[in-house]
Amino acid sequence: MSSQASALVMGVGPEKGLGAALCRRFAKEGMQVFVCGRTKEKVHAVCSSITNQNGGAVPIVIDVTDIEQVDKMINLIRDSEHPLELAVYNAGNNLPQKFLDVTAETFTSMWKVLCLGGFLTSQAIIRLMLEQKEIAVQQSLLFTGASGSIRGKSGFSSFASGKGALRMLSQSLAREFGPQGIHVAHVIIDGVINGDRVVKGFPEFAEGLGEDGLLDIDAIAENYWNIHCQHKTAWTQEIDLRPFNETF
Amino acid sequence: MSSQASALVMGVGPEKGLGAALCRRFAKEGMQVFVCGRTKEKVHAVCSSITNQNGGAVPIVIDVTDIEQVDKMINLIRDSEHPLELAVYNAGNNLPQKFLDVTAETFTSMWKVLCLGGFLTSQAIIRLMLEQKEIAVQQSLLFTGASGSIRGKSGFSSFASGKGALRMLSQSLAREFGPQGIHVAHVIIDGVINGDRVVKGFPEFAEGLGEDGLLDIDAIAENYWNIHCQHKTAWTQEIDLRPFNETF
Amino acid sequence: MSSQASALVMGVGPEKGLGAALCRRFAKEGMQVFVCGRTKEKVHAVCSSITNQNGGAVPIVIDVTDIEQVDKMINLIRDSEHPLELAVYNAGNNLPQKFLDVTAETFTSMWKVLCLGGFLTSQAIIRLMLEQKEIAVQQSLLFTGASGSIRGKSGFSSFASGKGALRMLSQSLAREFGPQGIHVAHVIIDGVINGDRVVKGFPEFAEGLGEDGLLDIDAIAENYWNIHCQHKTAWTQEIDLRPFNETF
Amino acid sequence: MSSQASALVMGVGPEKGLGAALCRRFAKEGMQVFVCGRTKEKVHAVCSSITNQNGGAVPIVIDVTDIEQVDKMINLIRDSEHPLELAVYNAGNNLPQKFLDVTAETFTSMWKVLCLGGFLTSQAIIRLMLEQKEIAVQQSLLFTGASGSIRGKSGFSSFASGKGALRMLSQSLAREFGPQGIHVAHVIIDGVINGDRVVKGFPEFAEGLGEDGLLDIDAIAENYWNIHCQHKTAWTQEIDLRPFNETF
Numbered sequence: 001m002s003s004q005a006s007a008l009v010m011g012v013g014p015e016k017g018l019g020a021a022l023c024r025r026f027a028k029e030g031m032q033v034f035v036c037g038r039t040k041e042k043v044h045a046v047c048s049s050i051t052n053q054n055g056g057a058v059p060i061v062i063d064v065t066d067i068e069q070v071d072k073m074i075n076l077i078r079d080s081e082h083p084l085e086l087a088v089y090n091a092g093n094n095l096p097q098k099f100l101d102v103t104a105e106t107f108t109s110m111w112k113v114l115c116l117g118g119f120l121t122s123q124a125i126i127r128l129m130l131e132q133k134e135i136a137v138q139q140s141l142l143f144t145g146a147s148g149s150i151r152g153k154s155g156f157s158s159f160a161s162g163k164g165a166l167r168m169l170s171q172s173l174a175r176e177f178g179p180q181g182i183h184v185a186h187v188i189i190d191g192v193i194n195g196d197r198v199v200k201g202f203p204e205f206a207e208g209l210g211e212d213g214l215l216d217i218d219a220i221a222e223n224y225w226n227i228h229c230q231h232k233t234a235w236t237q238e239i240d241l242r243p244f245n246e247t248f
Numbered sequence: 249m250s251s252q253a254s255a256l257v258m259g260v261g262p263e264k265g266l267g268a269a270l271c272r273r274f275a276k277e278g279m280q281v282f283v284c285g286r287t288k289e290k291v292h293a294v295c296s297s298i299t300n301q302n303g304g305a306v307p308i309v310i311d312v313t314d315i316e317q318v319d320k321m322i323n324l325i326r327d328s329e330h331p332l333e334l335a336v337y338n339a340g341n342n343l344p345q346k347f348l349d350v351t352a353e354t355f356t357s358m359w360k361v362l363c364l365g366g367f368l369t370s371q372a373i374i375r376l377m378l379e380q381k382e383i384a385v386q387q388s389l390l391f392t393g394a395s396g397s398i399r400g401k402s403g404f405s406s407f408a409s410g411k412g413a414l415r416m417l418s419q420s421l422a423r424e425f426g427p428q429g430i431h432v433a434h435v436i437i438d439g440v441i442n443g444d445r446v447v448k449g450f451p452e453f454a455e456g457l458g459e460d461g462l463l464d465i466d467a468i469a470e471n472y473w474n475i476h477c478q479h480k481t482a483w484t485q486e487i488d489l490r491p492f493n494e495t496f
Numbered sequence: 497m498s499s500q501a502s503a504l505v506m507g508v509g510p511e512k513g514l515g516a517a518l519c520r521r522f523a524k525e526g527m528q529v530f531v532c533g534r535t536k537e538k539v540h541a542v543c544s545s546i547t548n549q550n551g552g553a554v555p556i557v558i559d560v561t562d563i564e565q566v567d568k569m570i571n572l573i574r575d576s577e578h579p580l581e582l583a584v585y586n587a588g589n590n591l592p593q594k595f596l597d598v599t600a601e602t603f604t605s606m607w608k609v610l611c612l613g614g615f616l617t618s619q620a621i622i623r624l625m626l627e628q629k630e631i632a633v634q635q636s637l638l639f640t641g642a643s644g645s646i647r648g649k650s651g652f653s654s655f656a657s658g659k660g661a662l663r664m665l666s667q668s669l670a671r672e673f674g675p676q677g678i679h680v681a682h683v684i685i686d687g688v689i690n691g692d693r694v695v696k697g698f699p700e701f702a703e704g705l706g707e708d709g710l711l712d713i714d715a716i717a718e719n720y721w722n723i724h725c726q727h728k729t730a731w732t733q734e735i736d737l738r739p740f741n742e743t744f
Numbered sequence: 745m746s747s748q749a750s751a752l753v754m755g756v757g758p759e760k761g762l763g764a765a766l767c768r769r770f771a772k773e774g775m776q777v778f779v780c781g782r783t784k785e786k787v788h789a790v791c792s793s794i795t796n797q798n799g800g801a802v803p804i805v806i807d808v809t810d811i812e813q814v815d816k817m818i819n820l821i822r823d824s825e826h827p828l829e830l831a832v833y834n835a836g837n838n839l840p841q842k843f844l845d846v847t848a849e850t851f852t853s854m855w856k857v858l859c860l861g862g863f864l865t866s867q868a869i870i871r872l873m874l875e876q877k878e879i880a881v882q883q884s885l886l887f888t889g890a891s892g893s894i895r896g897k898s899g900f901s902s903f904a905s906g907k908g909a910l911r912m913l914s915q916s917l918a919r920e921f922g923p924q925g926i927h928v929a930h931v932i933i934d935g936v937i938n939g940d941r942v943v944k945g946f947p948e949f950a951e952g953l954g955e956d957g958l959l960d961i962d963a964i965a966e967n968y969w970n971i972h973c974q975h976k977t978a979w980t981q982e983i984d985l986r987p988f989n990e991t992f
Binding site: 563594595596598600603604607611612615616618619622623644645647648649650651652653656657658659660661662663664665666667668669670671672673 | 811842843844846848851852855859860863864866867870871892893895896897898899900901904905906907908909910911912913914915916917918919920921
């Protein structure tokens with residue numbers, strides 16, 4: 001049996017994106033990385049970039065809001081015999097809209113990707129981690145949050161509601177499973193990420209903020225890694241990250 | 249056209265319950281009260297107790313998580329020609345469970361009643377309130393929260409997640425519609441309510457806390473009324489309520 | 497012995513100010529009001545305006561940051577034989593300054609008026625309230641907070657630090673003395689008060705906000721009164737108040 | 745001129761204590777460490793343990809609540825020609841007491857060490873850092889907080905009040921000086937530190953918690969270092985640390 005530990009990153013999109021940066025960061029540490037996203041091309045591109053550097057990466061193309069697909073994902077990880085030591089729920093989306101323009105479908109689908117997927121995957125992950133207690137050195141389950149997680153504002157009703165739901169889920173898990181050795185933490189990213197989603201999607205907006213005004217994806221990933229490495233007597237439940245010049 | 253203002257209370261259950269107490273409190277002020285709940289017998293019993301005291305009460309038996317039923321409810325209120333000045337989203341439920349015992353169905357249905365219903369009804373209510381801006385004196389939309397709204401704990405993953413989602417929704421609405429004259433507030437009820445749900449459902453637990461250790465439903469309702477009456481230069485967005493001897 | 501209850505308001509300044517409005521509000525309920533401030537003329541003017549309306553008001557001209565003067569104040573109240581049922585610590589000050597311009601003297605004197613006075617008077621008040629437990633109907637100790645109490649921002653280092661200190665004091669007291677029947681609450685005033693301090697001190701600024709953008713002093717006072725009247729099973733520890741159009 | 749960067753740690757006590765661990769951690773990175781505390785023997789012992797490992801350590805025996813001594817300290821650092829890149833305000837104390845037993849002297853002296861010293865030293869440090877902007881690579885000012893910083897509880901009135909004051913100070917500085925390139929962060933230590941203060945002072949209490957239930961000082965120090973190293977587009981303002989089995 002292999003004793004190489006594995007990491008799972010959910011919500012992996014473009015190579016220049018937080019999900020991909022997390023995968024690369026964990027692979028650099030020698031972990032086998034399960035790269036999970038909805039878009040086959042993107043997931044495979046991230047895997048290739050890792051394997052090209054002699055890292056270990058396995059693509060998992062699924063929708064994390066579908067319980068059957070989640071089960072398949074976990075079985076694949078369990079069968080790999082790489083103990084799962086680190087999982088990140090990074091799936092998300094944002095769609096600023098006036099409240100009266102938000103359809104019930106949008107509100108629901110935002111919640112599904114922001115929170116329900118976190119619930120479904122957390123359950124499967126925690127079950128697996130409890131099974132693997134003896135063979136894992138460190139077990140962490142991290143969630144990507146946002147300023148909307150702690151503050152609802154005009155135009156962000158569906159985003160803030162979904163992120164607020166995920167945050168309370170993460171706290172419940174931290175309090176239930178921390179004493180069982182699973183480190184559950186929530187990272188509040190307060191600002192705009194320097195990734196393709198914004199840089200390509202809203203180039204003028206990104207330019208206006210400038211390189212220094214956008215959160216560097218590798219810099220963010222470094223913090224996830226540091227949280228994973230924390231000694232069990234000094235665990236973080238919540239941390240915020242923002243550019244030095246962000247107004248908050 | 250009648251100029252008598254109306255109030256809508258959603259989530260009305262037993263006569264000895266917070267929803268019913270809110271209805272009675274608002275009726276006492278001379279408001280026409282729309283009494284909304286899922287169980288016909290309960291809704292009608294609350295209406296009778298109000299009309300018996302010469303108050304105005306109209307039963308609305310619907311499921312607030314169903315958009316079509318919500319539309320019907322709002323049309324009924326609009327057609328009544330009583331301007332809607334006060335609405336309370338009080339629907340909720342709780343089911344403490346170990347996280348690994350929570351099914352996806354439970355997690356989803358908790359969110360639906362705790363948050364989605366709040367979204368669907370808020371949209372319909374706010375649209376109506378904006379239409380009635382000229383004929384309404386005061387317009388308030390209040391949400392019932394809980395300690396789980398601000399703190400996830402072991403055994404409360406689905407409850408806290410749903411309540412956290414509702415809280416962020418309420419903040420988003422407060423910031424978007426406050427400047428338009430709609431007062432959106434969130435009431436955190438931190439403790440056990442002295443209503444049938446707990447007193448009849450868990451009699452020993454309720455007895456252990458004692459009369460003084462349970463939140464009196466009329467006392468809670470008084471606070472909702474006070475928030476509705478606040479002058480527009482001194483609005484509350486969030487208030488907490490708990491028994492004097494509650495640990496917090 | 498008289499059984500008329502009394503209220504104490506600390507930090508009373510101009511007649512058009514929050515302290516004065518609180519005094520008038522409590523006097524209107526028939527309470528004997530101890531009007532406490534540093535400036536003799538202002539304190540006496542507020543007392544006169546109350547006694548002219550047949551209310552009961554006693555001037556106390558002291559500095560609440562001086563323990564001996566505080567003792568004198570409490571002895572005067574004790575000797576009056578009006579049980580002290582309500583006390584408000586409303587003393588405060590603000591002086592926006594760049595951090596590097598704040599002298600140690602300013603930082604210290606801000607803390608003294610914002611927090612130390614609250615400590616000294618709370619101790620004396622709580623001792624008196626415990627003595628009077630049998631003869632008092634309701635016992636409340638309220639603190640005036642601000643947005644700076646929960647959020648430090650540029651230019652407000654001494655103000656936020658002093659207010660943050662007072663808030664943590666109020667929470668400690670709420671948790672220690674709530675179960676003993678003393679209701680300790682903290683009111684966060686988020687915005688500019690429509691009182692002489694700003695209206696006369698910074699007339700253009702006040703005009704820019706407009707009548708509706710300034711917190712009405714009587715409207716604020718109404719909320720303090722409502723908190724005092726809360727049933728002991730539904731006490732508030734913290735409430736926020738702001739104009740409907742305030743950005744937050 | 746030397747280009748070796750320096751770090752300043754204030755509030756250094758026993759070798760088995762957080763202050764000392766911070767000094768050792770920073771020295772290990774090759775920084776010249778200014779070891780600041782009130783007790784000469786302790787400060788010198790920490791310096792010796794560092795220099796014995798070929799690290800650079802300079803003792804500064806002062807009281808940080810005295811502005812003249814603070815000035816002397818800063819002059820010494822300025823004259824050293826080691827650019828100050830990292831400073832930690834770790835001075836503190838705790839003395840659980842019933843509220844009515846707290847004297848005005850205790851309340852004041854707690855505030856002085858918990859907050860006033862933070863103010864005095866921050867001003868001197870920030871002035872120096874602004875002078876050294878050109879020659880410093882990274883400039884961080886970190887504050888040690890506690891659970892009392894965000895939650896006042898019975899028996900902790902003076903501690904929570906002082907820590908709450910420090911937290912609001914740190915937020916004000918973060919918002920004013922972050923955009924100028926000085927990283928200001930606040931570390932909430934929620935639990936008991938595995939240092940001599942508790943282990944020797946309250947041995948039975950410490951034993952009851954067990955090795956795993958006490959925050960390891962080196963593990964805490966690791967987190968301070970990581971915060972200092974954060975990329976300027978991903979800065980933390982607040983982080984919490986607690987043992988995995990701590991109830992929170």
